[in-house]
Amino acid sequence: MFEVRPILSALSRHKSSTLLIVLQIAITFAVVINSTSIIQQRVEMMNRQSGIAEEQLITLNVNAFGKNYDFESNIRADIQMLRNTPGIVDASPVNQVPLSGSSDSMMVAASQEKFDNFERVGTGVFSGDSHMLATLGVELVEGRGFTEDEVAYSADRPEVNSVIVTRSLAAKVFPQGNALGKSLFYGSSPVTIIGIVSKVSGSIVHEPIFEQNLIFAYVRLAAFKRILIKADNQSTADKLLGEVEDLLIQRNPDRVISGITSIKELKANSYSSDSAMTTILCCVAVLLVLITALGLVGIVSFNVNQRVKQIGTRRALGARKIDILRYFLTENILITSLGLTIGIAMTMTFNIYLVEQFNLQPISWYMIPVGMLIMFAIGILSVWMPAQKASRISPAVATQSL
Amino acid sequence: MFAYYFKLSWLGIKRTPMLTALMVIAIGLGIGVSMTVLTVNYLMGKDPIPAKSHQLYHLQLNAMGKGPEWNYTADGYPWQVTYQDVQNVHRSEIPTRKTRSLATGVTIVPDNTIPNETGATPFLESTRAIDRDFFAMFDINFIFGESWNKQVDIDAENVAVINKELNEKLFKGENSIGKQIKLNAILYTIVGVIENWQPTPRFYDLNNGNFNSTERLFIPFSLLPIHELPSWGNNQGWKTETVNTYQDKLRSETTWNQYWVEITSRDQLAQYKEWLAGYISQQKKLGRFQSKKAGATLRNVNQWMEYNHVVSNDSSILVGLSFMFLAVCIINTIGLLLAKFLKRAPEVGVRRALGASRKAIFIQHLVDVTLIGLMGGLLGLALGQLGLVGVKNLYSSYSQLVYMDTSLIIAAIAISLGSSLLAGLYPAWLICRTNPSVYLKTQ
Structure with missing residues (x-):
């Protein structure tokens, strides 16, 4: 039925050109599968939920200069003014901004003993006033938020008693659960967990502790202050970017406002290398498949032209159009199968190298069968046109020019 | 003879x-893609100061208990050093030149009496807070004035060096x-006023953005404890x-300063290493440098760039x-x-029968291939430029990275000719072995 034997014998007469196509399919497969795997992992990372109202948030820095600048009254007045501004839902002074790329972190443990034995867990440290959770827009899943009396305004790091942690940090420090009400140890006196929030993105997107974060009620009094502002919606946030500097300078001109950006933009910057890599890999994969497909079209067209007389003879001897078409398709499937067999081995080898050398994650198993199906489809599509042309060769050709 | 070969090739191409x-597009795309990627990779890891890269050493100290x-680096050494270490090490007179360094920032309040557009x-x-040697070490040229005098590095004075751009502005x-x-x-x-200076990558500080712009304002490092300059x-x-106060930070084990030395001979390097070993054993007695990996390492510019993975994994x-x-x-x-070539086999058969040597056939086909390679290479260069524009849009921080210099253009042409000749070798060899009789019979 499928003329496998005659195809094989025909192929064996063109060993080198067959081998070239096989090799080309194999390398294409290895590159495309590994690229797709990297793309998939990056897209997954970029699509992680941030847990905060990222679209509505903007941030800025206040840099005070001048000798008689009172840090506490100024930050309180700034925040009060911002909260009273139409379009602004809430605002809080913060030490670091999620997704910004600049982080504050420390080590904590479940007990003093564990801390001393270096059984510590890394965590990002956020601090702000009692409106911090509301400004970030995070979801409190257990316990309570901070009250305003709990907030320490101080130039030095004060002794605080309470802390709010993310679910991810709670699970890491207290794997048995029930973190609420327990104490966290970090060298000085322990702090009690009064609340657990579902998720807060850390500052550095490529850190393994990205989602392990804790929040203190503490506003550091210094010349340099970061402020986080939550707007009504995204368009208000965009509008505020251009207006907020004037508001703050009008209130007190003895400072410079810098770094006015939206969290959306910070997020895009943090992931810029990943989105660039994704785009480049997409281009590489698409172009490579295109070249291989065009190459196949070229070779098969050539083969058809070379074999016009033979095809004509077959047709004259009773082969139907469909038989000719099937011949070329079967030939292609055989070549693609061989190419993919070698290709799978190459894909695996290349992937092992990437995993060992660059700490990438291994490819998911299903990518291989899916990739194979796609390669078969591309192969058949590429030979379809020339094979159609071959099937239209008239049986009369067999008798011409003899 | 070559003119004839070219004519034949041209006719063949037209036929x-x-x-x-298809071939030109394949080679062009291959060259275009690989040149784009190679250019970025090459410029990322390029020696930023070839004349002195082997003389400039970055110091790392592992003072851990x-x-x-420290598991952030492969060898367990922090990237930067503590203030106390930088102060102590700075006493050594062995290096030819030496500079402490800190990324900081200030608010400039333009004077109302100076008329300017700002x-x-x-x-x-x-x-950047640095010592006077910084400019000489990194080959930075002055337009006006010079660096502050040596005494300022010990007894701080409020002096500054600015670059051309900031001088224009102010x-x-x-x-x-x-x-x-x-x-x-x-x-x-x-x-002093220096020329605008932008080494790529910004090798003198690889811990705060490899491709960031350089500072426009430089002040003495000795001002650190006096004005309590913040770390940026x-x-x-x-x-x-x-660590509550600035004074706490100066005494702490926080690593936030950087240290570079210029060493011109092997003896001097050995001597300096010995001096550092002496310093560490003295500090050990004071209870510091207790870790198994405690010690000092010096890395020159290229080693320092490699250590910091300036060429990213992605690249x-x-x-x-x-x-x-x-x-x-x-x-x-x-x-x-x-x-x-096989399509042309009958023609080759005729030429062979008429007396063309195998060598002539072989060379003629290589000329054919070279022509295709050249066209593919030119297409590849054009696509490469397009690719670089794309990369520039994708990575905002690489804007200074993406240009093709002459050596890269030559490399592109060489790779395209090399790869097309490589591609043509086997087919040309196969065709020149054609037995003329086979084709003459079927004519």
């Missing part, structure tokens, strides 16, 4: 336009030596200690992938060339 176009090691709006300026580009600027409400005297870079600690992966891409393009071209 098989589709096949030729017992307990877990008006009186204060602005933030990222600043003083309209005129000689500003002796003029004053107000930084954080303190008056500084300008002692990374601060990393390993020890559980209370290395892309180079590998792009060469596999090029390999597919070459294999593709070999296949198409085989087809093209």
Whole structure:
């Protein structure tokens, strides 16, 4: 039925050109599968939920200069003014901004003993006033938020008693659960967990502790202050970017406002290398498949032209159009199968190298069968046109020019 | 003879336009993709200061106590050093030149009495706190004035060096030596104006953005404890200690300063290493440097860049992938060339029968291939430029990275000719072995 034997014998007469196509399919497969795997992992990372109202948030820095600048009254007045501004839902002074790329972190443990034995867990440290959770827009899943009396305004790091942690940090420090009400140890006196929030993105997107974060009620009094502002919606946030500097300078001109950006933009910057890599890999994969497909079209067209007389003879001897078409398709499937067999081995080898050398994650198993199906489809599509042309060769050709 | 070969090749190309176009596109895409990736990779890791890169050493100290090691770097050494170490090490007179370094920042309040376009709006300026040797070490040229004198590195004075761009902004580009600027409400005297200086990568500080712009304002490092200059870079600690005030930070184990030395001979290097070993054993007696890995390392510019992975993993992966891409393009071209040459086999049969030597046939086909390679190379260069524009849009921080210099253009042409000749070798060899009688019979 499928003329496998005659195809094989025909192929064996063109060993080198067959081998070239096989090799080309194999390398294409290895590159495309590994690229797709990297793309998939990056897209997954970029699509992680941030847990905060990222679209509505903007941030800025206040840099005070001048000798008689009172840090506490100024930050309180700034925040009060911002909260009273139409379009602004809430605002809080913060030490670091999620997704910004600049982080504050420390080590904590479940007990003093564990801390001393270096059984510590890394965590990002956020601090702000009692409106911090509301400004970030995070979801409190257990316990309570901070009250305003709990907030320490101080130039030095004060002794605080309470802390709010993310679910991810709670699970890491207290794997048995029930973190609420327990104490966290970090060298000085322990702090009690009064609340657990579902998720807060850390500052550095490529850190393994990205989602392990804790929040203190503490506003550091210094010349340099970061402020986080939550707007009504995204368009208000965009509008505020251009207006907020004037508001703050009008209130007190003895400072410079810098770094006015939206969290959306910070997020895009943090992931810029990943989105660039994704785009480049997409281009590489698409172009490579295109070249291989065009190459196949070229070779098969050539083969058809070379074999016009033979095809004509077959047709004259009773082969139907469909038989000719099937011949070329079967030939292609055989070549693609061989190419993919070698290709799978190459894909695996290349992937092992990437995993060992660059700490990438291994490819998911299903990518291989899916990739194979796609390669078969591309192969058949590429030979379809020339094979159609071959099937239209008239049986009369067999008798011409003899 | 070559003119004849070229004519034949040209006729051949005209006779098989589709096949030729396919080959040119394949080679062009292969070259275009690999050159784009290679250019970025090459410029990322390029020696930024070839004349001196082997003489400039970055110091790392591992002053850690017992307990877990620093696991952010491969060798367990923090990238930066503590203030106390930088102060102590700076006493050594062995290096030819030496500089402490810190990324900091100030608010510049333009003087109302100086007429300039910026008006009186204060602005933030990222600043580098360094020693006088910094400029000579990194080959930075002065337009006006010079670096502050050696005494300033010990007894701090409020002096500053600015670059050309900032001089334009503040003083309209005129000689500003002796003029004053107000930084954080303190008056500084300008002692020097340097040329705009942008090494790529910014090798003198690889811990705060490899491709960031350089600072435009430089002030003495000795001002650190006096004006309590904030760190605008990374601060990393390993020890559980209370750091409340600036003075606490100066005494702490927080690593936030950087240290570079210039060493010109091997003896001097050995001598300096010995001095550092002596310093460490002295510190050990004071209870510091207790870790198993405690010690000092010096890395020159290129080693320091490699250590900091200036060439990103992504870029290395892309180079590998792009060469596999090029390999597919070459294999593709070999296949198409085989087809093209075999189609011409009858013609070759006639030429062989008429007395053309195998060598002549071989050379003629290589000329054919070279022509295709050249066209593919030119297409590849054009695509490469397009690719670089794309990369520039994708990575905002690489804007200074993406240009092709002459050596890269030559490399592109060489790779395209090399790969097409490689592709043509086997088909040309196959065709020149054609037995003329086979084809003459079927004519």
